[in-house]
Amino acid sequence: MNNRIYSFLGNLLILTGVVVGMTGCSKTIDESQPVAYLPTNLDETAGNWKTYVLTSPTDVTLAAPAATNSTTYQAELSDLKTQSKTLTTEQQQAVTYWGAGAVYRWNEIARELSARYNLPPASTADGKYPVPDAANPLADPRFPFANPPYTARALAYLSVAQYDALVATWYYKKQYNRAAPSTVDSGIKPALPVAAMSSYPSEDAVVAMASYTVLKAMFPGEVPYLDAKLAEHQNSRLWAGMNVASDVSAGTSLGSQVAAKVMARAKTDGMSTSNNQSVTGGMIKDVQTRGLSEVWVSQESPARPPMLPNYGVVKTWNFDQATMVKIRPDAPPAIGSPEFTKALDELKTIQRTQTREQARVANYWADGVGSYTPPGHWHRTAANAAHDARYSEVRMARTLALVGTALMDAAICCWDTKYYYYYPRPQQFGLKTSVGLPNFPAYTSGHSTFSGAAAVVLSGIFPDQADDFMAKANEASVSRMYGLIHYRFDCEVGMACGKKIGSFATARGKADGSGL
């Protein structure tokens, strides 16, 4: 009998051991960190590439640098030697962090801010939803509510500012052609790979200041956080022995000038009227006139005003308003039509039989509250692809500007379509959701439109990965059916329209003088 007891206890100990052994006790999170690289191509003629907001790099000015044999420069070099000689652990970490890429890191920061601010306001006791106030960004509700259209726009302006500023940077680098400090003085030991090109102005300082300026406007409650990031990025170039102080200050000036011009466009692009709720009455009346028997109604309690019903008026990047109206999808099936019933029945079946794999796909692409939204997801995909391809800063920025403007165009077109058709969600016909229900009309699917647009642009830039991007886009699209919040026609039509939207950005890229 004792044997049996001991064998049982033995088994239990083994079970305990298995539990511990399988896990280890470590609870650290293994996040892979991108590393610095030397670009495969320096893109030395990028100063001639077509910009978005600047008409020419000479729209902004930059004074000629001091010669490398001047006493001014020699004093800077000597200062740089001191600064880069011995680093604290924190300084080393900052060098490594920013060394992964200036555009890459600021895009990542912007995605993080978007996620942190992607929270719908809570209702007040009297059942109202207060509107976030840009003048008081940290009050409840915080400004902004970084929903998908907001985030698409914030990331688009960020990428455009970075791109235009870097084109100007490349222009002035070529014009002034001042060598890197470590090339001038072999006593400087740079901590990062040094490209064989002019280091005046510092492209890092340009990107830092341009990004800072855009993000400060988009996330006005984060000024202290952004101040710290800006200072760290600027200092990291000195700690790394990569730039002398005047490289950095010139870059800061250039980045600031370009970002000011880009933000001037943002201020007048129509965003200030995007949440004009008074337009919905007319929209509903129009769609009823066109024959829709049941219009979209907020499923939240208390009913929440729809998300940015007037976002469709915001200025697009890669085509004009008339083109947008032309590519607006045809009307969805009438409520109760056989096509509608078939689509609704398909969702009812998924609700009954949702597989774990369907749930996984729905969750992976949900990009809902507290996330960087689908535009952020595709920016991440684009930034990682460009990083893997060892793109230069200017080509990385071009990639993100092409993708980013396409994503914002997708947001504008899709929101225009959503409010033009004002089509009800499946939840108005009894469906539940496993991902959370967005508070705006169904037709067409935003995820599908975003994904179609981004995948087309990325496929043009990285043709060898086209199949993968398209597969991702299709999965993102169908994920909304698996999550039970979109009919198949929302997804398929949205995807087709997204691809059209993306092709405009691709065409722009073909004609931007890059030869890419």
Add this chain to the structure above:
Amino acid sequence: MRTHLKMMVCAALLLPAICQAQMPHDAIYMNKNAVCVAGLYGHSTWSQYWENSLKRENLNIGTHTTQSVMVMPAIGISKRVNVILSLPYVWTSTSAGNLLGQRGVQDLSAWLKVNAFQRGGFSVHAIVGGSLPMGNYVPDFQPMSIGMQCRTLTGRLLLNYKHPATGLYVTTHGSYGWRSNIRIDRDAYLADDRIYNVNQVNVPNTYDAALRVGVLRRKWQAEAFTERTACLSGDYIRRNDMPFPTNNAKATIVGVYARVQPRNIGVNARVGQVIDGVNTGQSTSYTVGLLYLFNWKKP
């Protein structure tokens, strides 16, 4: 060494004590070779919750309900060493809104309970428990998920004094719970107000402490208890956000427990009420169980 389960109509005569309780948090032991199987039904609801420390309702949830059925055998290895196993099936629902209820087999738990020291009515018990997720449920669709997908390991020290003549007892225990990291379907998530660009989530470890006062007699038991369970770290639900596995959930619970078991068949019931919390629902819960004592026939 053929064994089979035998109903305990006559076993009651062979064993000095009948089927006692079977919890990993009491000082009661099965006799050697006795197995008491509990079939439990649990029901827990909340209509208010603490979003961080803000107590609120949510009209898009209404009343949130978690139900479970569970098989829980307690096995007497010896009179001072017991093993308790449990495996629940759990399902969730809400009375309002449109969040899809989740259901499935949750986590298998195993507890080893040892009466390490006994003098008179005073005893000290060392208890070790572990759990493994058995179902492939989604862990981060809160508050609808049926579990967290953590592997856990819990160490507990339990002190008990029972007055031999009256059966009056007081029990206190404290535990440390280790919880593994989990993997979610997404490859980026927000926690601690930052983005983690990875699918791995750090779930905080836990502690608990409890005080129980009751009467334990041959055929029945009655108890009042208070429990405090909390995480040792973690982040806090943001304004109007949903919960997440990284949250530092804390709760103080008061309740009563009773068991009646005149013979091999018995019933038990537990009622609990969360009276204070952070990042958690203000749950009212009850569990009812049917107990049945089996005996291993001796060779």
